[in-house]
Amino acid sequence: MFVNGEPRRVHADPMTPLSGVLREELHLRGTKAACGEGFCGSCTVFVDDDAVASCLVPVGLAEGRSVRTVESLADPAGALSPLQQAMKDNDAVQCGMCFPGMLMSLTALLETNPSPERRDVHEALVGNICRCTGYERIVDAALTAARAAGAAVEEDAS
Amino acid sequence: MSDVIGADLPRRDAEDKLRGRTVFTVDAAEGGLLHAALCRSEVPAGRIVSIDLEPARRMPGVRAVVSAADAPGRYGITIADHPLFAVDQIRYLGEPVAAVAAETLDQARAAASAIVVEVEEYTPLVTMAQALADDARDLHPGWEDYDVLVEGGRRGRNIGWEATVVRGDTDAAFARDDVRIVETEFVAGRQNQAPLEPRACVAGYENGRFVIQTSTQVPWSVRNSTARLLGVREADVRVVVPPVGGGFGMKFEVSLEPFAALLARAAGRPVKLVNSRQEEMQTALCRENAEIRIRSAVTESGEIVAREAVVLMDCGAYGGEQPFLTSMTAHTLGGNYRLGAVRLVSRAVYTNTPPNGAFRACNGTYCTAALERHTDEICAAIGMDRVEFRRRNVLGDGDLGSTGQVFEGDVLAPMIDRMVALRDSAAPVERADDGRLYGTATTVGTWFIFVGPSAATVNLNPDGTATLVTAGVEIGSGSTMQAIPQLVADSLGLRPEDVTVRAADTDAAGYDGGVGGGRTTVSLGAAGVAACDEVRRKVFDLAAEMLEASPDDLVLTDGHVAVNGVPSARITLREVAERAQQVSGPISGSGSFTGIGVQPMSGCAAGHMIGALDLPVFAVHECDVAVDPDTGHVEVLAYRVVQDVGRAINPRAVRGQVQGGVVQGLGYALHEEITIDARGKVRQTGFETYRMPLSGDVVPVQLDMYEGAPSFGPLGVKGAGEVPILNVAAAVSCAVADAIGRPVSQIPLTPQRVLGLVLGRESEGVELRHIGPGWRDNVIADPDELMAAAGV
Numbered sequence A: 001m002f003v004n005g006e007p008r009r010v011h012a013d014p015m016t017p018l019s020g021v022l023r024e025e026l027h028l029r030g031t032k033a034a035c036g037e038g039f040c041g042s043c044t045v046f047v048d049d050d051a052v053a054s055c056l057v058p059v060g061l062a063e064g065r066s067v068r069t070v071e072s073l074a075d076p077a078g079a080l081s082p083l084q085q086a087m088k089d090n091d092a093v094q095c096g097m098c099f100p101g102m103l104m105s106l107t108a109l110l111e112t113n114p115s116p117e118r119r120d121v122h123e124a125l126v127g128n129i130c131r132c133t134g135y136e137r138i139v140d141a142a143l144t145a146a147r148a149a150g151a152a153v154e155e156d157a158s
Numbered sequence B: 001m002s003d004v005i006g007a008d009l010p011r012r013d014a015e016d017k018l019r020g021r022t023v024f025t026v027d028a029a030e031g032g033l034l035h036a037a038l039c040r041s042e043v044p045a046g047r048i049v050s051i052d053l054e055p056a057r058r059m060p061g062v063r064a065v066v067s068a069a070d071a072p073g074r075y076g077i078t079i080a081d082h083p084l085f086a087v088d089q090i091r092y093l094g095e096p097v098a099a100v101a102a103e104t105l106d107q108a109r110a111a112a113s114a115i116v117v118e119v120e121e122y123t124p125l126v127t128m129a130q131a132l133a134d135d136a137r138d139l140h141p142g143w144e145d146y147d148v149l150v151e152g153g154r155r156g157r158n159i160g161w162e163a164t165v166v167r168g169d170t171d172a173a174f175a176r177d178d179v180r181i182v183e184t185e186f187v188a189g190r191q192n193q194a195p196l197e198p199r200a201c202v203a204g205y206e207n208g209r210f211v212i213q214t215s216t217q218v219p220w221s222v223r224n225s226t227a228r229l230l231g232v233r234e235a236d237v238r239v240v241v242p243p244v245g246g247g248f249g250m251k252f253e254v255s256l257e258p259f260a261a262l263l264a265r266a267a268g269r270p271v272k273l274v275n276s277r278q279e280e281m282q283t284a285l286c287r288e289n290a291e292i293r294i295r296s297a298v299t300e301s302g303e304i305v306a307r308e309a310v311v312l313m314d315c316g317a318y319g320g321e322q323p324f325l326t327s328m329t330a331h332t333l334g335g336n337y338r339l340g341a342v343r344l345v346s347r348a349v350y351t352n353t354p355p356n357g358a359f360r361a362c363n364g365t366y367c368t369a370a371l372e373r374h375t376d377e378i379c380a381a382i383g384m385d386r387v388e389f390r391r392r393n394v395l396g397d398g399d400l401g402s403t404g405q406v407f408e409g410d411v412l413a414p415m416i417d418r419m420v421a422l423r424d425s426a427a428p429v430e431r432a433d434d435g436r437l438y439g440t441a442t443t444v445g446t447w448f449i450f451v452g453p454s455a456a457t458v459n460l461n462p463d464g465t466a467t468l469v470t471a472g473v474e475i476g477s478g479s480t481m482q483a484i485p486q487l488v489a490d491s492l493g494l495r496p497e498d499v500t501v502r503a504a505d506t507d508a509a510g511y512d513g514g515v516g517g518g519r520t521t522v523s524l525g526a527a528g529v530a531a532c533d534e535v536r537r538k539v540f541d542l543a544a545e546m547l548e549a550s551p552d553d554l555v556l557t558d559g560h561v562a563v564n565g566v567p568s569a570r571i572t573l574r575e576v577a578e579r580a581q582q583v584s585g586p587i588s589g590s591g592s593f594t595g596i597g598v599q600p601m602s603g604c605a606a607g608h609m610i611g612a613l614d615l616p617v618f619a620v621h622e623c624d625v626a627v628d629p630d631t632g633h634v635e636v637l638a639y640r641v642v643q644d645v646g647r648a649i650n651p652r653a654v655r656g657q658v659q660g661g662v663v664q665g666l667g668y669a670l671h672e673e674i675t676i677d678a679r680g681k682v683r684q685t686g687f688e689t690y691r692m693p694l695s696g697d698v699v700p701v702q703l704d705m706y707e708g709a710p711s712f713g714p715l716g717v718k719g720a721g722e723v724p725i726l727n728v729a730a731a732v733s734c735a736v737a738d739a740i741g742r743p744v745s746q747i748p749l750t751p752q753r754v755l756g757l758v759l760g761r762e763s764e765g766v767e768l769r770h771i772g773p774g775w776r777d778n779v780i781a782d783p784d785e786l787m788a789a790a791g792v
């Protein structure tokens, strides 16, 4: 499979959850596995263009496909992604365990719907639990990031 | 004062957390790690006949197997009743019986399940009613022989601890003919903290000492409890703590650390032990379920002449935090209001269920809910407006608390006025004509800062920056990574980014009571500021020579020492630090803090570890709800908070804590509940059945921070992270009762329960037959002796 753009060969049994392979074998521990049953979203990654709970995906099913994790969002040396930057600017982060998954779910939302309403953000997060923040700032940050991107697009057009 | 205080400064740990780079304990992956698994009891109660570890030892990859024989000690907070592994008896389903370390996690789990445990089962006592029945079996037959770590609580039968309050002549007040007697019962469920990072640790054994990296809020108590359980010197245990992925109180006690430590010593290699989510659900040290009866005698004009209450707290199989937490009833249920006479008893009851623990505003959430529901029933009985009644009766300057402490300052009454103003300034909540029932409620709450000992060291480095060394852990609230360095920066005239924060390590930092109880910013902050005072003194002495000025005229600002009023006369802190290298050696300071020790009135409080509040904190919450009478679904439409913060060091961080705390409270009030079947098994095995609030369930909390209430915290601060959950269940219960026009006496208010209430179903009432009718019927202590001690 291609992980964050690089071809990677893994040795795990094909039934091993993708989250386990990412964490244990590829040392991509940004992806969390807080429940292991598909209910918390902390393990969300992209498989091709879909944000999925990687704890429910047997690694065998990811064969030959492209997997993107939270580690791929920022430029390794420098800038955070606009969504990450908005989270930082909004002081959204508390313990941080949910953020890798939150960011992937919201990145997926912004890729498919560049100008979401509040309701759309809530919907995008139905599978992501945050125990610390009470969500408001995460939602605000997603909307801020979307607005900023929208403004940038307009500027380019003009 | 610098511009560091009161500023919305960014968190230094945010960026790594957003990049997925932060390494939590659960992510630890050093080379050569063994993996561990626990063999846990599959029955809730019984006598252990035999344990055969041999099959596990023969399994592939196994490097060590340990059991009760390896851990001689017992621990607890007041009573040392808790062994590491079950000894002789099984007391709850999931209780550890043995532990295994192997090359892989699968091998460890397979070996753990190969262990054969033969148990002669007892009928489990899973409810407090069962445990308190006259003919109930003793869960702890040898309780009289346990080490008593704190004196004072009465114990006996299945009551692990009893705390009582007596002030004034309650009997006489209840007998007056000008009072009305109002009685309220309330039952609250068990709530799992469910931090996303489960309990996890990695232990090694180096040079004869245990080195434990763990996800905890209390490094020092893990150090001391581990030593006690393993029968080694406390000095032979070192605890280090990387960022913690949420705690909320569950990580306020030792948990997995001693197992991993034993295995590491036995195997001669580091061992990692992590609870699976299922194990976390079955064995979390939850917020205890509780059962409460309150009675008050009130005059027609709304004076509370007497109050009596019984609070039963389910401690589960072992005491843990509960005996300590029985203290809190005096200040939560016995708080808020001026009382003529008062008599309280709170009892920690042993049951064959997993031990409970601490959870944000422990005891306060349900005691406040019961008290505020009771208050609304009083208002209904005497026909007084609910806000007006509160305004007249809340504790103010010079009033006596339940244990006789004298409160300072009028805080709650002006906070109620601020709430009215907050409501008036907000957009009115729309009440659509949609068949739903609308309600609103205003509730007050009393909480405190769990002060206690803290130590800090501040090193002034040769480059003019500072390093702060404490045992403070960053659990996500930002106190350790954000608020405390802000205080240090303010004190030394540095930028927060010039203050390095050393991760918690019991080998480096002095004792600390732990991160919780809203104490971090107050206790660690005060210790940090005290350490800075010593640094400042040394800096000023040296700089005075360098600047040829008097030390008294110097100030620290912008990384410089300057002569006050002479802008040109200044040198950099770096120059002073460099100079110190030659003349005195490096500059450092140490500071410490503990409470001020406010005392209760003599003879009023028995069995209390906290007889009076050093640093009270108040909150006023208000919420609007809509109840669907066809489904029982409760929607929270708006939520408002006025919180006593003392002084907001970082207002934006406080807002974040309030939003998060209120949302956890909404889960508690509406749907989060751990239930246990007749066989002692927790029914909720994961997040599918244990439903926590999601982003679509929540409302933005409107907050007004009340500053200026008395506080001896640094710069007048009070902790802000714990209290936001305090009166959420109260506000929601009262608002639902207001909406449906019937009493609410149980949380969580699940749709099914609310529907039952709307339909007036009998079964929705609570039945507390195991609570005797009066206070006297519910004390082990001799009631007359208690009355006499209090001078009644």
Ligand code: FES
Pocket: A032, A033, A034, A035, A036, A037, A038, A039, A040, A041, A042, A043, A044, A053, A054, A055, A056
């Ligand atoms: S770990 Fe995959 S959804 Fe929770």
Ligand code: FES
Pocket: A093, A094, A095, A096, A097, A098, A099, A129, A130, A131, A132, A133, B196, B245, B246, B476
């Ligand atoms: S920040 Fe802790 S779970 Fe979201």
